[in-house]
Amino acid sequence: MTDREGARFRRGRTALVAFLVVTALAAGGVWFSQASDRASAVDAAPRTSAVQGVKSDGRPTGGLPGVRDCGIGEPEIRPRVITLTCADAGTVATGISWDRYDAQEAEGRGVVQVEKTAAGVGTDVGYRATFRLYGAKEIDGERAFTVLEVTYEGSTPLGDTTEMYNLA
Numbered sequence: 001m002t003d004r005e006g007a008r009f010r011r012g013r014t015a016l017v018a019f020l021v022v023t024a025l026a027a028g029g030v031w032f033s034q035a036s037d038r039a040s041a042v043d044a045a046p047r048t049s050a051v052q053g054v055k056s057d058g059r060p061t062g063g064l065p066g067v068r069d070c071g072i073g074e075p076e077i078r079p080r081v082i083t084l085t086c087a088d089a090g091t092v093a094t095g096i097s098w099d100r101y102d103a104q105e106a107e108g109r110g111v112v113q114v115e116k117t118a119a120g121v122g123t124d125v126g127y128r129a130t131f132r133l134y135g136a137k138e139i140d141g142e143r144a145f146t147v148l149e150v151t152y153e154g155s156t157p158l159g160d161t162t163e164m165y166n167l168a
Helices: 003-046
Strands: 089-101 106-116 125-134 137-139 140-142 147-152 163-164
Touching: 089 125
Parallel strands: none
Antiparallel strands: 089 106, 106 125, 125 147, 137 140, 147 163
16 A cells, blocks of 8 residues: 555544544434433323322212222322323323213223333324223222223224223
8 A cells, every 4th residue: 555545544544433433422412312301201291190280070089989090099089190001101091081980980081191202103192092990999998990991092002992901
C-alpha cells in the first residue's frame, strides 16, 4: 500500500468508527427516552381505582360482594376500574358502568386499556368490552367476586373474544 492509500484507509476507518459511535449514542438516547415515556405513561394511566381516586359509586353495599383489585385489599362495590394484569398493571378495565349488580353476579360495560408496551404497539390502545363478575365467596371475612369475564365488542388485544380473570 502506498502512503496515499494508507491515509485514505485510515480516514475511512475513522469515519466508520465515528459513524458507529454516533449510531450507538443515538440508539441509547432513544432507548432512554422510551424509558422515561414508559415511566410517565405509568404515572398518567389509571391503574387502579385507588390511584384514580374512584373507590366506588358510593351507594350502600346492602351485603353485595365487592371486587378486590389484584386479590388484595378491601372489596369495592361497583368499581369503575379493575386491574386485569396485576404483574405489570399494563391492562386495566376502566370507565365501567354497571347495568346490573347483585349478590350473585354483575354485568357492565367499559373499556379495556392496554399500555403500549403490553400491546406491542407505539400507542396505548383501548378496546370496548362487557364485563361479568361472578363466583362470590367469603374472603377474609368479606364477600367478594372471584371471577371476571371480559367479552370484547370488536377488535381484541390478543385475538380472543372472551378472557377470564381470577380476582381472588
